[in-house]
Amino acid sequence: MSTIAAHRSDSAVTQPLHILDEVFGYNAFRGQQAAIVEHVTGGGDALVLMPTGGGKSLCYQVPAIARHRRGQGVAVVVSPLIALMHDQVGALEEVGVHAAFLNSTLSLEEAQHVEREMMSGRLTLLYAAPERVTTPRFLAQVDSLHQRGLLSLFAIDEAHCVSQWGHDFRAEYLALNVLHERYADVPRIALTATADEHTRADIIERLQLQDARVFISSFDRPNIRYLIVEKDNPRTQLLRFIRDEHEGEAGIVYCQSRKKVEETAAWLNDEGISALPYHAGLDAAVRQRHQDRFLREEGLVMVATIAFGMGIDKPDVRFVAHLDLPKNIESYYQETGRAGRDGLPAEAWMAYGLADVVNQRRMIDDGTAGEEFKRVQRGKLDALLALAETHECRRVRLLEYFGEHYGEPAPAAGPSQDGRSLLGGQGAHGVPTPGAGCGNCDNCLNPPATWDATEAARKLLSCIYRFQQHGGGFGPRAFGAGHLIDVLRGKRTDKVAQYHHESLSTFGIGADLSEQQWRSVLRQLVALGHVVAEGEFNTLGLTDSARTVLRGGVSLQLRVATETKRGRGAKAKATGKATGRAAPVDLDADALQRFQALKSWRFEVAREHNLPAYIVFNDATLAEMARVHPGSLAELSEISGVGAKKLEAYGAEILRVLER
Template structure:
């Protein structure tokens, strides 16, 4: 840990996980993004190699992810290789020969390759010589049909245990609820494995959800106010929206690029490389841009469309602030998001079973509850993963507690309006028309169907269009109203309507605040009653001289990264540079004590770092 990676101590459950793996035990590791999962198998791989136990094979789902991890390992002096589809036959043979010769400590490969006869023959050869040390299965949630990134190829990985039962295995993921965990254990035959569940809390991430009014402009204000010149990811649901949003941001002066699976492979790779290597670049993307992103200094993740479930939200927002510094998870959320997600789950054209649909509804409901809540968002988020917590002091609801109003009467009005409309004309109508009726608007459609004669006409004129939208969104989220996708999103009473109509439940909503919803003004982020300081406290505490050293160190790092064609964070991450700038080490001995400075990097860069600090 200290000599190779430069870290003075283990974090959380890392020490137990590493000790168990070195001893040859199987493990299922659940640890949040940025929590240090990779070290949990990389350190045992180094230790078992030094003990003569051979090669560690890492199952990794994306080329970009395995490539970046290999380069990072090589930078600290660990012999690592990867096999992927971009290599030609001669390159593949060279990689495998190095492994046979005992020159490789970790070999990364995709699940599709690992289960091929050729690769299994390669593993058979190593196993016959007792040279297979460990199988590490990264992003293990992909094995589960309940997981948010299900990949059928992962199901075949059970054969590793069947074929090489003497080789220990470690499955790792950042996101898995209880149902997904059980599925991982069953599918990978990990019934005897030790299960390690770290805290899912990412205290440095500030969660914000705003009501959609003009989402593009809201996004722009958020970036300009909170994250000018910062690296960030903006997630959109469709490829078209990705490209349009990227183009619009560029027109507004934001350095942005698009990424989705429909772009040519060369363009995707170019854009991803630029995102990893350049500073202050914003990537607008579908969820195709995800697991391969190992960039630690992403300062924000924004959603212009709601994800499918809470695991997807947690996984995607977790790509912000991997370095432990302050970061934001921002989402614009409206009625259309709720309707669209419900529609996709209940799509009659889907071949999904009813049991599967029900699980997906439960997962979506958890995300809706987090988005609609007026109390701490982090408490809601962690509760989904069965982790109790207290109000965090670092989400929008904690920092700026919303005012609420009793919307129970309004909810009853809307449900009654649906009932009266259907009773009169045996037809269903969309939310807009029903709100027009309640607000007493004499539109052409109202007159066409004589809905001005209904007892509900005009009874809700005291509420604005925006307030009614919030009521409808809450009713759809609660299943009291169902939006029929097959009939132009018309509204009908849902299974939970009876509970509300019988007076057995109440509905409380946040007051609509146009200033807050529009994104104008910086959100207050200061120390709270919990005592939590901003995660960027180390940066904020730097004096003028230390700031000058940090600027010089970042400029030096940029040059080194460009010369070696590496992302800057692979040379040193921001947290390490901040510590160097703050401590201003006088010699190599002092520099070696700073977190993130291992022996290989000390030898390679130590003298230059001291020179930069002295000249700053």
């Protein structure tokens, strides 16, 4: 190390807490961030599991800045996401950190310029995709940096992509073990928001992180309210949800198919809600244009397949809605986690029905994977169904899946702090009593009624059994949900007459329940694993566990499925906040006027710099400025999120805006 570098390494400017304050404008780390940053800055390897919005990026950005200031060169950040690279680099340059990316959006001249900056050691962070990082050309450049002592660390983002058990496996991640093999003395930090036990073990093995320290933060996102409803005209349900709760706010609506994405986006626009479609079948230029609009404009709704979202750093997404059931809890958690990254109130809404369950099971069964993989995927789907059908606290169930008991410290090999977001904070959230409900999900706010459905379940299972025993002169046959319910309710349809099912002992024994009630019972029996729907026509069959129910060996308490209907007043009362369209926190009339003036100023700055507005300042920071009403640069510097570079660049303008 040079004399200058050695001198700088002793300086306060290389201390992580100083960097956090000077560069990012925050005066304290949250949760496990301090321990992670200290460990990686000191040269240690780490595996970090931290929820979306929990501040993962700072866990490698602060060490990268510290090590660069000590003369240790460039940090290479491996990311599969072009959108994230652009946003992260833009945000870093805004706070005075020299960063760049190498991806397909650059011209040859631009890429060569970035490579020169990298090879000189002037860059602090370089973002690149895994397939580029493992090319011979790139590795040769990294070899040169390493030999000259200018390779500070590797950060592997979205590390779950390396695992076949993860929800977003990418084969190109498997080649990243070369980083340990070639650069064993360079610290590596792998980060992900979701990974169950199988996936964690895979990450450690495939990235050779056996000696890494593992940090597992709480998976709880207390600012997100979880709402799950039974499908009953889902478009109408979605429209009511958006209009009653989130009109004029940014949100994401996930659909399973490309066709449904386009139809839903067009329908929302027809209903007066600004919406854009996004899926892998669209032209790349269209996808990029829609994504850029979503990031830069306020109040847009993105209707998308899962092709959209991973790495999207937009903090003010106020809701995520699912019109179709995700394939597992990891996907659900990852997708819902894109709401409320700023820590302010947000909602995760999902509508699902029996067809969703059947379709997901068929996708698993018809896949080309091995039986062991299918078995694991069926278990993951069952866990998601249990979350959807539970009449207990949804947050408790969700956290239990990740091995965490609500109200207790997260399981971790490292410190057990909660790792909440630095970006605006997550608001007041007291430590709950273990075993208690969260008070911020639909089941806690409006506890669902349950009923003893044992006898109804036995009637339904018995009817399926009768179908299998004889088909009314046509031999043993299996039938679907619609015909089953017709027979139970005693409806004399053409199909009933065709198969002489009016002669079955189960014909009409369920006339006391409505079609909707029987569909709810059937869906829950499928979720519980007593009934399976098979084949192209979703015909119903019994599992081994159904025998126990038929024999009266088990009592079934099922939920009475009712959709929660709340208006704006209900939401405001439940959260203690307004709906959020005017400001993310309660402000008096004068402060609200200042907040709107600041947002108008931010819009112009963002447009001039070609950046999403939240990269200039997020809403929470602007709201704090409006509330505090600082009168000097010194007072402005005390606002969370105002670092030295932004204070220098924008401080005087902000003070002028506040005084208008």
